[in-house]
Amino acid sequence: MATIESYETKAGKRYRVRYRTPDRKQTDKRGFRTKRDAEAFAATTEVSKLRGEYISPADARTTIDELGPDWLGRQTHLKPSAYRPIEVAWRLRVQPRWGGVRLSDIKTSAVQQWVSDLRRGADGEKPVGATVVIRTYQVLGSILDDAVRDRLIASNPARGVKLPRKRKKRHVYLDHEQVALLARAAGEHETLIYMLAYTGVRWGEATGMRVRDLDLLRRRATVDENAVEIGNQIVVGTTKGHKRRTVPLPDFLIPYLARQCEGRARDALVFPDEAGNHLSRPHTKSGWFDKAVTAAGIARVTPHDLRHTAASLAVSAGANVKAVQRMLGHASAAMTLDVYADLFDDDLEAVATALSDARSRASVGKMWADRARGS
Structure with a gap:
């Protein structure tokens, strides 16, 4: 049980609570102005020990700097492309603001103010978009979640903070004629444009594809890497969903792919750069892709917009949502519908028309039955 002792200070009498932690180490908490305050602390501490909710005051003095690097080191489940943004968020935004702050000193209001400052660019800093703000906040929140699980603090002060909303970017869809114009304007990259716009593979999936992945007789391509x-490095790994798929x-x-693969070994890349290595994503404005867009005279698009175009062209050709899901490699048809709900508006109209027709048939049938009974 805890014991309470008084002691004298220049400011007057104060009280100290001596108690044992759950691991049987003796410690104390001093500075209570009244004996009642000391007794309340002692009682609360004993209850928290019984419930397994005890938080050591020393642990609560741990700083974010002491936790952040270890937290980053545990993110081994992330792909390099997913790890880099959170490492940048920690290094540029979380650590400079919270690195030297103790866990016990982090307040929800302070976190909310920090989030707001990031969004609007306070203190001369450049404002950042909602996606970056949310990712940066999630780094701090996840570090604090681990601190809660490790019993360093009782609750996460970052939770409950209001975050900016991400504005969903409107998809750009090209039609067949526009794709052809872009492909011709792309010159030596013509086949790559057609591949992106008619199979829905991602840029990295196309540039990672090898000759052995193409089965031109069966008109199939395996998406495996x-x-x-x-940064300035190309990292080759599994696909986004970690699953191989066939498109x-x-x-x-x-014929385009046959010419593209002519004279290449089975392990060679289908769309290499001039040195035979993986093709880098074209730079915006000055890259070959943007130059081709300008020359084609079409709407401003990115290479990823060609994936959206592939979904649009497939749906307009009569493909159902399950077929589009398999082609794009989405985890579920529900995900495909969430991303491309606007492409299936005609299906909704068809449902309304079918319901109206069904009602009309039912009404006519009932009318004839009533007449038959009346005669």
């Missing part, structure tokens, strides 16, 4: 550019190849694309 993803080449992601991280169909339209008939018109077969």
Whole structure:
């Protein structure tokens, strides 16, 4: 049980609570102005020990700097492309603000103010978008979640903070004619444009594809690797969903791919750079892709917009949501519908029309039955 002792200070009498931690180490808490305050602390401490909720005051003095690097080191489950943004968020935004702050000194209001300052760019800093703000906040929140699980603090002061809303970017869809214009303007990258726009593979999946992944007789391509550019380095790994998938190849694309693979070994890349290495993503404005967009005279698009285009062209050709899901490699048809709900508006109209027709048939049938009984 805890014991309470008084002692004298220049400011007057104060009280000290001596008690044992759950691991049987003796410690104390001093500075209570009244004996009642000391007794309340002692009682609360004993209850928290019985419930397994005890938090050591010494642990609560741990700083974020002491936890952040270890937390980053545990993110081994992330792909390099996913790890880099959180490492940047820690290094540029979380550590400078919270590194030297003790866990016990972090207040929800302070976290909320920090989030707001990031969004609007306070103190001369450049404002950042909602996605960056949310990612940065999640780094701090996750570090504090681990602190709660390790019994360093009782609760996470970052939870309950209001975050900015991410504005969903409107998809850009090209039609067949626009894709053809872009492909011709892309010159030596013509086949790559068609591959992106008619199979829905991601940029890294296309540039990581090898000759052995193409089965032109069966009109199929295997998507097995993803080449992601991280900084100035290209890292090759598994696909985004960690699953291999097969995508169909339209008939018109077969001759293009055959010429693209001519003279190449089975392990060679289908779309290499001039040195035979993985092709880097074209730079905006000055890269070959943007130059091709300008030359084609079409709407401003990115290489990833061609993936959206592939979904649009597939739906307009009569593909159902399950087929589009498999082609794009989405985890579920629900995800495909969430991303491309606007492409299935005609299906909603078809449902309304079918319901109206069904009602009309039922009404006519009832009318004839009533007449038959009346005669």
